[in-house]
Amino acid sequence: MKKRLLGTVGLSLLAWPSGAQTPPLTPEQQSFRALYQEMVETDTSITTGSCTALADKIEGHLKDAGYAADQITRFAVPDHPKEGGIVVVYPGTSKTLKPMLLLGHLDVVVAKREDWTRDPYKLIEENGYFYGRGTSDMKAMDAAWVDMMIRFRKSGYKPGRTIKMALTCGEETTGAFDGAEWLAKNRPDLIAAEFALNEGGGGRTDGHGKVVLMTMHVGEKAVQNYRIETTNPGGHSSVPVPDNAIYELADALKKVATYEFPVQLSDTTRAYFARVGKSQPGEMGAAMVAISKDPADKAALAILDRDRSYHSMLRTTCVATLLDGGHANNALPQRAGANINCRIFPGNSVEATQAALVQAIGDPKVTVTLVPPIRPPAVPPPLDPRIFGPAEKLVAKYYPGVPFVPAMSTGGTDGIFLEGIGIPVYGPPGGYGDPDGNGAHGLNERRSVASVYGGRDFLTELVKTYADGPK
Incomplete structure (x- = not known):
């Protein structure tokens, strides 16, 4: 009866009109809200926050449960004491079912109070809507993971497979201590699992509260930075010469800007375009179906490339993100460089992408070098019916x-x-966001109240289904 009541409340919240007063919360939902609030109001940004502080609070809740x-395992390294994480293991009863892992990152993108309409850490x-940094990316899911682990223990639930949870730091900041990477390299035994659930999936609304699509995140691009650079002896600016480092860099950047990597499809993206295309009217839907059948269909590609998301889903992309050059107002530049941020389609190496950039630029005076950290190649997981x-x-x-369709993220997560x-690693459905991205990584980040509570109920039921094993 209790399980049925919670499910009914969750479903009613999912259908509740945006902006209306939500129904009274159950005691368990009140506890969940308090946990969610604590997570959002604990600053975990790289500049002013501490993942370790939030992991301390989570450890306390788990021990109380x-x-x-x-x-419970805590981990950190001496050079990054504020970027620690936590792993907890809830034992299962089966001797044949392998463990599952719930993965989440505690850190958030930096938020400046002077830029926000509201205090980002309240x-x-x-x-x-709930407003605050991390409300969407990804403390709603983090809170759902912790909440269910607490409730599982308190209720005496006995899952078939062992359930592990790893909450880490460093996903949002290049060059920071990345807890997921550290665990994979140093404690693979601790997180060993048949599969993992992580961020990346979920739904999309029509912008007015109606959910129009649900996705399972299956695979992602690999994120890799490259530096392109030109050098020159320089000299006095009063006697310019054609051989100018800044001009050479500008020419190289133009070639990068116009270069298109070849179209590629994975099992995930092929299924995505085929299934979404069938439900979408007009030429865009027809083009999606056509490209799923023939990636060389130029007419279909021309239509899909009008949408920047579809353009990115169909190929590796590289874009200039940082620029530097010269050393004095009255001197010819001795050095000019730019950072090129690439999102590499699964199955392609960082070296092959580097070679493609070199070929596209076609100038031996321009160097293209890998910028650490160098991430592993993207390996898409299978479209496993036991998961789907x-x-x-x-x-x-x-x-x-x-x-409901599989989707490949054009961004990157710790799942790689x-x-x-x-x-x-799969990003399950459950919660949902709006077409504008809900301010994730930007200003005034938000998550709909109905999505937070409904997503929590959905994920709990999904995890229990996986944990109980095949029927």
Whole structure:
């Protein structure tokens, strides 16, 4: 009866109109809200915050719920004391089912109070939304993971497979201590699992609260930076010469800007375009179906490339993001350089992408070098029916009539480090966002109240389904 009641409340919240007053919360939902608030209001940015401080609080909640000390592992390195993480293990009863892993990052993108309408490190509920840094990326999911681990322990739930949870730091900042990478390299035994659930999936609304699509995140691009650079002896600016480092860099950047990597499809993107295309009217839908059948269809590609998201999903992309050059107002530049940020389609190496940039620039005076950190190649997980089947049934239950499709992220997550050691990573559906991105990584980040509570119920039911094993 209790389980049925919670499911009913969750479903009613999912359908609640945006901006309307939500129904009264159950005691368990009140506890979840308090946990979510604590997470958002604990600054975990790289500049002014501490993931370790939030991990301390999470450890306290887990111990209060009854977890033993040997079921909780804390980790950090001396050079990064504020970027620590936590792993907790909830034992299963089966001797044959392998563990599953719930992965999440605690850190958030830096937020400046003077730029925000509201205090970014206060959870503010307003007009059907929660506002605050991390409300969307990704503390709603983090809170759902911790909340269910607490409830599982308190209720005495006995899963078939062991459930592990790893909450780490460093996902949002290049060059920071990345806890997921550290675990994959130093404690693979601790996070060993048949599969992992992570961020990246979820739904999209029409911008007015109606959910129109649900996705399972299956695979992602690899993020890699390159530096292109030109050098020159320089000299006095009063006697310019054609051989100018800044001009040579500008010419190289123009070639990078106009270069298109070849179109590629994976099992995930092929299924995405085929299924979404069938449900989308007009020439865009027809083009999606056509490209899923023939990636060489130039007419279909021309239509899809009008949408920047589809353009990115179909190929590796590289773009200039930082620029520097020269050393004095009255001197010819001796050096000019730029950072090129690439999102590499699964199956391609960082070296092959580097070679493609060199060929596109076509100038031996321009060097193209890899910028650390160098991430592992993207390895897309399989479209496993054991993962998709339960999720599809729950999408039909929570979001009747809404299409459910696999999708490849054009961004990057910590899942790539787990996939590098043989753990397939999926971003489950459940919560949802608006077409504008809900301010993630930007100003006034928000998440709809209905998405937070409904997503929590959805994920709990999904995790229990996976943990109980095949029926």
